[in-house]
Amino acid sequence: MTFAHVTWWHSHVQPIIDRDPSRADYGWNWLLYVPFAEVTGRVLIRKPVGYTIGLSDPERDRFVPCALVQLLGRVPALDDHDRESVFVWFLSTAPDEALTTIEDHPIPVDRIPRRLGTIALDVAVTHSLNERRLGRTALYADERGGEVLLQWYHRRGMRVLPDEAKLPPGPRRLLKPSDGRYCYYTVPAAIEASKELDSLR
């Protein structure tokens, strides 16, 4: 993820997202989140990294961001506090309208990439595998997404941390304790989820 991606996103995609208050990423500001995640990750030694999933157009030298995902590469795993995991801090996908209305570069409806959320989650799992976290990946399902979002992560193979479970040591244990919306991949579940998209790699 580069600053150019985030700036374009906040210029073109976020205004369209912000027309729909029911979205979990309604009102987000990546121009704040990315520098904040960077500095937080650096100070707390959490190895922050951001990825952009997009369409590459070599002929016109253009790259169309379709999803953004901001990760922390080194946090204690939710199910085993002595192991390390990746944490998905922010994840957002572009609505179809944002991709079909790009000035001078609209994406035809039949070429809009599908399963962007699944792909963005797969990026997190892949980062975990590549960073020797064995696929362990965790996230907090935004309250605004309600039960639908929680079920979506569950269908991707994630487990939900019980609301009485204790979080690993760190600011979140105190400031954002478990409330039944933390989700995580065990190692076998992460491998299984990763295999699902192997045919597209």
Place this chain on the structure above:
Amino acid sequence: MPTPTTAFADAAAKYGEVDPEDIEAVQKWFTEELPTLPVDIIEQVIRDLLAQDGAAAEREIIPVYPERAPLPSLKLSPPVALPLLAEDWKRLLQRLAARLTRRGENQ
């Protein structure tokens, strides 16, 4: 619901004397000024913001979207290497487990 934008604006006002109603100045402070501050102040900012994770905004800040930012070029979008497939990882882990087992048997 992440930390509300108002909390970011208030943090920029508190630690950087930035006008909290000027969201572009707040964004600039987080990008350019915050990383240069002493670690103890950064930690305080982090604590302030994480404490409001999931909180409702106390007031409304009208978002300002950059006007007509250009689509990124490929030069500004360096690709990452293609990852190993899950099957590759499975094989790798199986080999590692087998090697550790053999080592254990030989000792």
